[in-house]
Amino acid sequence: MTRPTRVLLVGDLHLGLRPRRLPERAADADRLGPREALERIVTTARALDVDAVAFAGDLIHHLEDRFEALGPLKGACQRLAERGVVALAVAGNHDAVALNRVAGLLGGEALHVLGADGGWEARSLEPEGATALEFVGRSFVREHETADPMAAFPEALRGPTSPEGRVRIGLLHTQLDAADAPYAPTTRAALEATGMPWFLGHVHDPSPLSGSRPVGYLGSATALAADECGARGPWLATVGPEGLRDLVQLPLAPLRRERLELDVGVLEEAADPVAELEALVEEGATRILEAIGAEGRATMQRLLDVAPEAGSLEEATLGPRAVGLRLRLVGRTRHAVRLRDALEAQGSLREYATHGGGIQAWIQKVEVAFARSHDLEELARGNDPIALLARKLLAIESGDAEAGELVAGVLATRRGGFARAWLDALPRGEGDEPVDVEEELRSALLEAGQEALDALLAQREEAAA
Numbered sequence: 001m002t003r004p005t006r007v008l009l010v011g012d013l014h015l016g017l018r019p020r021r022l023p024e025r026a027a028d029a030d031r032l033g034p035r036e037a038l039e040r041i042v043t044t045a046r047a048l049d050v051d052a053v054a055f056a057g058d059l060i061h062h063l064e065d066r067f068e069a070l071g072p073l074k075g076a077c078q079r080l081a082e083r084g085v086v087a088l089a090v091a092g093n094h095d096a097v098a099l100n101r102v103a104g105l106l107g108g109e110a111l112h113v114l115g116a117d118g119g120w121e122a123r124s125l126e127p128e129g130a131t132a133l134e135f136v137g138r139s140f141v142r143e144h145e146t147a148d149p150m151a152a153f154p155e156a157l158r159g160p161t162s163p164e165g166r167v168r169i170g171l172l173h174t175q176l177d178a179a180d181a182p183y184a185p186t187t188r189a190a191l192e193a194t195g196m197p198w199f200l201g202h203v204h205d206p207s208p209l210s211g212s213r214p215v216g217y218l219g220s221a222t223a224l225a226a227d228e229c230g231a232r233g234p235w236l237a238t239v240g241p242e243g244l245r246d247l248v249q250l251p252l253a254p255l256r257r258e259r260l261e262l263d264v265g266v267l268e269e270a271a272d273p274v275a276e277l278e279a280l281v282e283e284g285a286t287r288i289l290e291a292i293g294a295e296g297r298a299t300m301q302r303l304l305d306v307a308p309e310a311g312s313l314e315e316a317t318l319g320p321r322a323v324g325l326r327l328r329l330v331g332r333t334r335h336a337v338r339l340r341d342a343l344e345a346q347g348s349l350r351e352y353a354t355h356g357g358g359i360q361a362w363i364q365k366v367e368v369a370f371a372r373s374h375d376l377e378e379l380a381r382g383n384d385p386i387a388l389l390a391r392k393l394l395a396i397e398s399g400d401a402e403a404g405e406l407v408a409g410v411l412a413t414r415r416g417g418f419a420r421a422w423l424d425a426l427p428r429g430e431g432d433e434p435v436d437v438e439e440e441l442r443s444a445l446l447e448a449g450q451e452a453l454d455a456l457l458a459q460r461e462e463a464a465a
């Protein structure tokens with residue numbers, strides 16, 4: 001009676017890379033990056049008593065980062081070896097040279113680089129009393145590779161199991177279904193035709209991996225670029241003699257990013273729209289932190305089904321230390337100018353932080369996508385100053401002859417002349433588009449006109465109240 005074999009599959013780690021857009025006030029920013037992710041991966045591998053940890057390339061961000069990566073990787077491999085956990089990897093485009101050098105410095109078989117010479121290699125894993133596996137993979141040998149690695153795939157390695165009955169697992173760094181990409185491009189069809197599951201590196205968004213023969217990306221091990229939103233972390237594979245039995249993503253990433261979209265239209269009747277917007281953001285952030293907490297608990301439940309040892313894991317390991325929110329404000333509002341001014345003037349919203357279950361959240365970006373709620377066509381109907389101004393704004397927006405006259409009128413004034421001279425004198429880089437003075441003035445007029453209109457409307461409201 002053999003027990004199933006467990007493998008922790010790790011996507012792009014990029015040791016040496018500092019994640020983008022970290023919170024300015026984070027006390028422990030150095031614990032939000034790849035190094036901390038590796039720590040968590042090793043701790044989890046030991047706690048779950050896995051048989052192997054397999055990396056799908058780009059463990060190291062850059063050749064120059066190899067010395068910074070050496071210490072953490074050495075520690076990681078030692079801690080894995082203590083428990084008899086095998087560590088193996090394929091190299092990606094980022095560590096085509098660095099991974100071999102670091103593996104060499106680690107010595108012996110601390111970290112086995114699969115297909116280190118660029119050719120295909122099969123490596124067997126035979127844990128005592130457990131299902132035997134065969135890892136199939138190849139490594140990058142230079143930063144850019146245009147050839148399809150599957151064109152050289154050996155016939156002898158095809159099929160879900162080796163002739164000895166070992167269950168095969170494919171590991172590859174590749175750009176899928178993009179023949180022109182210089183990242184060892186291949187096709188999903190070519191990988192599927194081998195009859196084994198394939199776990200890929202390179203693209204940082206994880207694929208929805210499931211079933212017994214998935215082909216897709218593991219995703220980055222923790223959030224790196226500013227737009228890497230959603231759960232990140234390694235995948236736990238459970239393999240029986242019949243093949244891949246279970247696959248679960250462990251959201252171990254210390255840093256997570258999420259999108260938060262809010263409709264400012266609900267602030268129409270607000271006495272203090274800026275304060276109420278801050279309250280909305282706080283609610284939204286709390287909602288996201290709660291959802292992440294629930295996801296961590298659900299993952300723990302799934303884990304306990306396949307690995308009872310998971311009970312020894314600290315639940316906090318299954319969630320991020322910090323969550324960066326990409327705030328997008330949409331809808332229509334009569335407070336457009338006020339909100340925009342407040343967002344520009346106040347660092348406070350951008351730097352806003354909250355705590356829920358020990359997790360820090362902060363606004364890493366604010367995208368203003370809301371519009372003013374008043375209808376220019378409607379306002380333009382009267383004969384008061386508001387209507388006159390609305391008509392001018394409509395003309396400028398449409399860019400018709402009247403807009404041209406308005407801009408020409410401004411340029412003919414002394415101040416207009418200064419504006420043109422100032423815009424013409426702006427320093428420009430080589431290849432930059434020349435400044436379109438008319439267009440710049442047109443948008444400046446539009447902006448100034450809209451602010452004036454908002455001010456007039458506010459005055460009219462006050463008078464009516």
Ligand SMILES: [Mn+2]
Nearest residue numbers: 058092093202
């Ligand atoms: Mn890559």
